[in-house]
Amino acid sequence: MTTSFDSKLPHLGASIFTEMSLMASQHQAINLSQGFPEFDTPAYLKNAINEAISEGKNQYCPSSGLPEFLQQIGELVQRCYIKDEARRLDPLKTITVTSGATEALMVAIQTLVRPGDEVIVFDPAYDAYEPGVELAGGRCRHIAMNAPDYAIDWGQVTAVINDKTRAIVINSPHNPTGTLLSSADMKALQRLVLAHDLYVISDEVYEHMTFDGERHESVLAYPELFERAFVVASFGKTFHCTGWKMGYCVAPEGLTDEFRKIHQYATFCTFTPAQFAITEMLKAHPQHIDELSDFYQQKRDVLVAALKPSRFEVLPSKGTYFLLLDYSAVSDMNDVEFSHWLTKEVGVAVIPLSPFYQADVLDEYHQKHKVVRLCFAKNDETLLQAAEILCQL
Numbered sequence: 509m510t511t512s513f514d515s516k517l518p519h520l521g522a523s524i525f526t527e528m529s530l531m532a533s534q535h536q537a538i539n540l541s542q543g544f545p546e547f548d549t550p551a552y553l554k555n556a557i558n559e560a561i562s563e564g565k566n567q568y569c570p571s572s573g574l575p576e577f578l579q580q581i582g583e584l585v586q587r588c589y590i591k592d593e594a595r596r597l598d599p600l601k602t603i604t605v606t607s608g609a610t611e612a613l614m615v616a617i618q619t620l621v622r623p624g625d626e627v628i629v630f631d632p633a634y635d636a637y638e639p640g641v642e643l644a645g646g647r648c649r650h651i652a653m654n655a656p657d658y659a660i661d662w663g664q665v666t667a668v669i670n671d672k673t674r675a676i677v678i679n680s681p682h683n684p685t686g687t688l689l690s691s692a693d694m695k696a697l698q699r700l701v702l703a704h705d706l707y708v709i710s711d712e713v714y715e716h717m718t719f720d721g722e723r724h725e726s727v728l729a730y731p732e733l734f735e736r737a738f739v740v741a742s743f744g745k746t747f748h749c750t751g752w753k754m755g756y757c758v759a760p761e762g763l764t765d766e767f768r769k770i771h772q773y774a775t776f777c778t779f780t781p782a783q784f785a786i787t788e789m790l791k792a793h794p795q796h797i798d799e800l801s802d803f804y805q806q807k808r809d810v811l812v813a814a815l816k817p818s819r820f821e822v823l824p825s826k827g828t829y830f831l832l833l834d835y836s837a838v839s840d841m842n843d844v845e846f847s848h849w850l851t852k853e854v855g856v857a858v859i860p861l862s863p864f865y866q867a868d869v870l871d872e873y874h875q876k877h878k879v880v881r882l883c884f885a886k887n888d889e890t891l892l893q894a895a896e897i898l899c900q901l
């Protein structure tokens with residue numbers, strides 16, 4: 509922009525996902541960069557949304573979501589995470605349907621963060637958190653997690669907490685590393701949140717994709733933690749329909765009331781036909797969700813096996829549809845240069861990890877770490893084709 513417009517987010521440009529996907533299409537590279545499925549949403553769901561539209565279910569619905577949809581989401585949450593029969597969330601008062609997890613994250617951040625507040629985020633961090641915090645007048649305190657285990661050092665978190673700290677953002681299963689928070693992590697988080705009167709924004713969009721028998725630790729399973737939390741989920745990930753932008757936020761009643769005040773002016777309500785369609789899908793095909801981990805584990809295994817003869821070191825992926833590769837044995841380039849080269853010259857598009865870190869630690873990061881992210885939500889042929897090329901390096 510050539511005018512003197514005073515930008516609220518002056519340092520932001522196109523995201524690394526946009527950049528790498530554009531480069532992939534310009535160079536006709538196999539696109540393992542942006543995280544969306546190559547396969548279609550289930551036929552049942554496509555029919556259901558067509559029906560909803562044909563039947564004229566095309567007008568505004570209640571701002572918080574269709575009551576029947578909220579009930580179905582409530583059942584899902586209850587079945588997956590709330591073992592204690594006596595503990596029942598009222599879906600009409602605690603769940604809000606949002607336009608993707610992205611809206612839920614933005615609204616949760618605007619609900620919580622006041623000017624001057626600090627929010628703790630763990631790098632590599634998904635890129636949607638910091639702009640929201642900045643727009644609310646707050647600032648992020650970044651804590652780095654590093655290869656190979658990308659674990660949170662809770663001692664470091666304790667050291668960063670001060671009287672401005674308002675919230676901690678967690679993301680498990682984690683994009684981009686594919687790691688999971690353990691129950692010990694959740695207990696450590698709960699101790700800090702309760703001791704310092706903090707809040708949690710828990711980004712759980714990959715909740716139904718965990719591997720090797722490991723289970724997702726949801727904030728919803730920890731009643732005291734949930735009392736101070738916004739739990740964010742995405743049907744785009746679960747039902748291979750990322751372009752529908754269908755998500756939701758679960759929070760205790762008082763927090764939901766505040767969340768809904770902002771949600772109603774961010775968008776009012778979320779795409780009505782998709783709410784009808786997903787309601788039907790949840791009722792008719794609950795097994796889709798139960799089978800999702802096996803579905804993605806098989807894809808991970810295809811890719812990992814095909815990369816075995818390569819010079820890349822494959823880091824463990826315990827959840828999500830992402831896999832990290834350490835390319836130290838292949839190249840000395842930094843990860844951004846390497847990803848550009850791989851896309852333009854070799855024909856496989858990947859995502860560098862450094863853009864997920866705080867900008868002022870990048871020089872040090874580049875000296876120490878050579879890691880890129882691959883998305884394996886692709887057909888097996890695509891994965892095998894990409895691996896064959898990578899094995900030649």
Ligand SMILES: Cc1ncc(COP(=O)(O)O)c(C=O)c1O
Pocket residue numbers: 543607608609610611634636679683711713741742743744745750753754755
């Ligand atoms: C960690 C994480 N959170 C949130 C989102 C956004 O989800 P949605 O497409 O439902 O807005 C994504 C999408 O890639 C993600 O990876």
